[in-house]
Amino acid sequence: MQYRTLGKTGLKVSEIGFGGEWMDGTPEEARAVVDACEEAGINLLDVWMPDPTRRSNLGDALVGRRDKWIIQGHLGSTWQDGQYVRTRELEPVKAAFQDLLDRFHTDYIDLGMIHFVDKTDEYRQIMEGPFMEYVRELRAAGTVRHVGLSTHNPEVAKLAAAEPQIEMIMFSLNPAFDMLPASDNIEDLFGDYAAEGLDGINADRAELYALCEQTNTGLTVMKPYAGGRLFDAATSPFGVALTPVQCIHYALTRPAVASVLPGFSTPQHVADAVVYEDSSADERDYASVLASAPKNAYFGQCTYCGHCAPCTVGINIAMVNKYYDLAVMHDEVPDSLREHYRALDVTASECTACEACEERCPFGVKIASKMAKAQELFGC
Numbered sequence: 001m002q003y004r005t006l007g008k009t010g011l012k013v014s015e016i017g018f019g020g021e022w023m024d025g026t027p028e029e030a031r032a033v034v035d036a037c038e039e040a041g042i043n044l045l046d047v048w049m050p051d052p053t054r055r056s057n058l059g060d061a062l063v064g065r066r067d068k069w070i071i072q073g074h075l076g077s078t079w080q081d082g083q084y085v086r087t088r089e090l091e092p093v094k095a096a097f098q099d100l101l102d103r104f105h106t107d108y109i110d111l112g113m114i115h116f117v118d119k120t121d122e123y124r125q126i127m128e129g130p131f132m133e134y135v136r137e138l139r140a141a142g143t144v145r146h147v148g149l150s151t152h153n154p155e156v157a158k159l160a161a162a163e164p165q166i167e168m169i170m171f172s173l174n175p176a177f178d179m180l181p182a183s184d185n186i187e188d189l190f191g192d193y194a195a196e197g198l199d200g201i202n203a204d205r206a207e208l209y210a211l212c213e214q215t216n217t218g219l220t221v222m223k224p225y226a227g228g229r230l231f232d233a234a235t236s237p238f239g240v241a242l243t244p245v246q247c248i249h250y251a252l253t254r255p256a257v258a259s260v261l262p263g264f265s266t267p268q269h270v271a272d273a274v275v276y277e278d279s280s281a282d283e284r285d286y287a288s289v290l291a292s293a294p295k296n297a298y299f300g301q302c303t304y305c306g307h308c309a310p311c312t313v314g315i316n317i318a319m320v321n322k323y324y325d326l327a328v329m330h331d332e333v334p335d336s337l338r339e340h341y342r343a344l345d346v347t348a349s350e351c352t353a354c355e356a357c358e359e360r361c362p363f364g365v366k367i368a369s370k371m372a373k374a375q376e377l378f379g380c
Contacts, residue, residue: 001014001015001016001040001041001042001274001277002014002015002277003015003043004257004258004259005218005258006168006218006220006258006259007167007168007212007216007217007218007219007256007258008167008168008216008217008218009111009145009146009167009168009218011070011110011111011146013043013044013070013220013258013259014041014042014043014044014259015252015258015259015260016040016042016248016259016260016261016262016273016274016276016277017042017043017044017045017046017220017259017260017261018033018034018037018042018044018045018046018261018262018264018270019046019222019261019262019263019264020045020046020047020049020054020058020263020264021048021049021054021263021334021336022263022264022265023049023053023054023057023058023265024051024053024054024057025057025265026057027056027057027060027061029057029265029266030057030058030060030061031060031061032266032267033061033264033265033266033267033269033270034058034061034062035061035267036264036267036270036271037264037270038065038068040270040271040274040277041274042270042274043068043069043070044069044070044072044220044259044261045058045062045069045070045071045072046072046170046220046222046261047071047072047073047074047100047104048072048074048077048113048115048116048150048336049077049084049335050074050077050078050079050084050085050096050099050100051079051084051335052079052099052103055099055100055103055104056103058104059103059104059105059106060105062104062105063105066104066105066106070110070111071104071106071109071110071111072109072110072111072113072148072170072220073097073100073104073109073110073111073112073113073144074113074114074115074116074150075093075097075112075113075114075115075131075134075135075138075144076088076093076114076115076116076131077096077115077116078092078093078095078096079096079099080092083335084335084336084339086115086116086339086343088122088125088126088129088131090130090131090134093131093134094134097109097138101143107143108142108143108144108145109143109144109145110145110146111144111145111146111147111148111168112135112138112139112143112144112145112146112147112148113148113149113150113170114126114131114132114135114147114148114149114150114166115150116150116151116339116340116343117149117150117151117153117156117160118151118152118153118156118340118343119153119156120153120155120156120159123151123156123159123160124159127163127165132165135147136165146167146168147165147166147167148166148167148168148169148170148220149166149169149170150169150170150171150222151169151170151171152171152172152340154171154202154204154205154207154208155204157169157171157208157212158204158207158208158211160217161208161211161212161215161217162211162215166217167217167218168217168218168219168220168258169212169217169218169219169220170219170220170221170222170261171208171219171220171221171222172221172222172223173205173219173221173222173223173224173251173254173257174221174223174224174225174226174230174247174250174251175226175230175238175242175247175250175286175290176226176229176230176236176237176238177205177223177226177322178202178205178250178254209254209255209256209257210255212255212256213255213256216256217256218256218258219254219256219257219258220257220258220259220260220261221251221257221259221260221261222261223326224247224248224250224251224260224261224262225244225247225262226247226326227325227326227327227329227330228329229325229326229329230242230247231243231244235325235329237301237302238290240289240290242286242289242290243283244262244272244273244275244276245275245276245279245283245284246283246284246285246286246289247286248260248262248273248276249276249279249284249285249286250286300364300365300366301365302317302318302321302322302325302365302367302370306318308357308358308360308361308365308367309357309360311346311356311357312352312354312356313346313350313351313352314345314346314350315344315346315347315348315350315351315371316344316345316346317357317367317371319344320341320344320347320348320370320371320374321365321367321370321374323337323340323341323374323378324341324348324370324373324374324377324378327341327377327378328377333377333378338378341374341378342378342380347374347375347378347380348371348372348374348375348378348380349375349380351368351371351372351375353368353371353372354368355367355368
């Protein structure tokens with residue numbers, strides 16, 4: 001296992017980490033995954049989940065080896081009436097954080113993550129209000145050793161990267177989210193993409209990675225596999241399948257990235273990821289695979305480019321489609337995806353099926369039909 005410095009935190013983290021979201025089985029299953037991670041040299045664990053089962057499974061599995069692990073614990077992820085609730089109200093936030101400490105049998109969290117901030121106005125309210133004051137108190141007391149933030153929005157991430165109080169960022173990163181169309185001309189897009197392979201990266205995201213490098217703000221990566229969608233040519237927006245090794249290498253070659261945290265539910269998932277450490281250059285090569293994708297690979301599939309905008313009722317069509325596509329990869333909609341979807345200003349239920357957006361879509365996506373499916377899946 002290789003280790004990288006996580007930005008200005010100075011922490012040495014394994015370049016492959018452990019996303020703990022799927023630890024909702026038995027304590028024995030969780031311990032087996034933790035054992036596999038430790039044997040492979042993994043030392044970074046993300047715990048965004050507020051529910052007692054996942055927290056207790058992981059916390060109990062770490063008894064006697066807490067000092068070997070660097071934990072990302074989230075502030076603002078709470079468990080209320082049997083459900084995950086993201087909130088900035090301090091009373092439930094404080095209770096949820098104390099619960100995290102208790103269930104992990106510890107008196108500190110290495111990386112105190114300001115949880116799931118995807119809107120710039122909310123970011124500013126947090127930084128200027130009592131929530132951030134609470135975070136500073138935890139930092140001063142040593143209960144939180146370093147301060148981080150999790151987001152899926154490059155605009156929020158850029159603000160955080162420019163803020164000295166934020167030492168690191170957890171960000172969603174993979175080829176499907178990164179290598180998005182940058183041209184209004186579909187032929188130009190595919191010509192450039194096929195010729196150069198990597199130049200389709202969204203400008204805002206490229207700017208973010210450069211800024212993080214400049215400010216020494218470390219990045220840890222969530223959703224490196226796009227919910228498994230990239231492993232199947234039928235579901236990948238590129239029309240070709242990638243391997244876990246290729247997805248991990250893509251993320252680790254972005255500026256400022258210190259660690260990639262796939263979600264593991266079995267020891268085999270750990271093995272599938274850590275084989276990266278012994279992989280060859282050919283096995284890591286994602287560029288030639290993506291560059292050879294057929295020109296029609298995108299047709300009928302949303303690539304989240306946003307050319308369909310503006311929606312007549314204000315739906316963020318690209319985001320609805322992204323959450324829908326990720327959700328249908330699972331037997332049940334994950335709590336995190338459901339919350340992300342419901343946090344949208346306007347959900348698919350407001351769609352009037354006017355189809356104005358479909359005239360602008362360069363990929364022939366049946367958007368009105370997709371909105372109806374999203375409404376049915378998410379319930380709003």
